[in-house]
Amino acid sequence: MKRLLSIELQKLWQNRASRILILTYFILLSSIALISSINFKFIGVDFRLADMGIYNFPFIWHFNTYMAAMLKFFLAIIIVSMMANEYSNGTLKQNLIDGLNKKEFIMSKFLTVVLFALISTVYIFILTLILGYSFSSYNETEIVFMDLEYIFAYFLKLTAFFSFCLFLGILVKRSAFALGFLFVWFIFECILIYMVRIPKMIYDLLPLEAMYRLISQPFTRFKLYQNIESQVSGATEIRDYEVHLSTIITVSVWIVIFMLMSYKILKKRDL
Template identity: 55%
Template sequence: MLRLLQIEFQKLWQNRLSKILIIGYFVLLTSIALIAAIKFDIGPIKFHLAEQGIFNFPYIWHFNTFIASFFKLFLAIIIVSMVANEYSNKTIKQNLIDGLSKKEFISSKFITVLLFSAVSTIFVFVTSLILGLIYSNYTEVSIIFSELEYVLAYLTKHIGFFSFCLFIGILIKRSAFALGFLIIWNVIEWISYGILFWVFGRKSSTPDAIAQFFPFRSMSNLIDEPFSRLSAVKAVANQVGEQFNFDYTVHWYELSIVVIWTVLFIWWSYVLLKKRDL
């Protein structure tokens, strides 16, 4: 495993674009801390975002993992480019000639996916823990370490998404077209979701029951939007006669769906590579 990881690390670190994207990704994750500095002082109106409770335990686990998930496209570009470069530079063929099996090749890519996901998760966990200890009104140990299922959901979501990127990269072999396909696939899912609403009606639960098995949709379902949990948002909603009764729980079956997709993406990547004439 270490040998495979070392091979991938050398390839990534020799690529200038990959280094820039990796550094940029973690800089953006760190920028979450800058949210605490957002203040608006307009006459009698004084607004400090950190005082709205976004960094309170355990809410911070939900908020930060949701926000950090938007930055995963940076690593997605790296993974897709990593696979595309193997074909364009013909290093995949050379690796196979040098004795690396196709199974080991896929394993090395998946190990990279796991590493990116794990490092990103640890980084978000540590950042959230530090911000929470600084700004949270609740610092009891039992409260700090409650709702950590959002961290698990974050890890699972990223492994699933990066595995999808790996599969698309092997399938299409061109980074620009592979990234374009990811966007197109997302559009296809939304169109399909709209068709389901049209067929079954807006009040039916069937569209959501079916759409939860879509790849992107299943990953998105792991971490629901956290903003409607804020007391300030609820207060505004109550004033206009609205109430939020959303389920923010990370369910085991939602995690299972993404895990199954992950296994399928890696398996399909291996089968595709095994049958392809390089």
């Protein structure tokens, strides 16, 4: 495993565009901390998000993982480009000639995907602890680590999304077309859900929708939002913010499907 991973990391680090994207991604992740210093004006009232409970434990785990997951497209570009370069540079064929079989090749890509997701998760975990202890009104240990399931959901969400991107990179071969296919698939799921209106039990199984539902939006948990909602409608809507086991299973199954399909395509393809 170490040998397979070192091969992929060496390829990525030798690519200048990949290095820039990776560094940009982690710089943008760090920008979550800047939200604390931004002042907003709403209905004539000035306020700072950090003073609204956005960084309070345990809510901060939900907020930070949701916001960080929105930046996953930067690493998605690296994943699809990683596969496109294998075809365009002939390194895939050379690796196979040098003794790496197709199963090991797919495994090396998947290990890279998992490593990206893991490093990103550890980074967000540390950043969240720093921000939480700096701004949170609650620092009791049992409260600090209350909603850690969002960290696991974030890791699983990234792993699944990057596995999907890896599959598309193998299927389409060209990074631009792979990213285009990803966008088309997103539109396809939206059409099925909001226009065709397929049953919920079916659209919950769609890959991108399942990944999205791992970490639901956190904004309606803001006290400011709930106060406005109660003033407008007279009541606050009860919403579900939990990380559900059924969604975890669905996303995990999709990871397996993406990797098996990637291997099947590569196995049958004449290189």
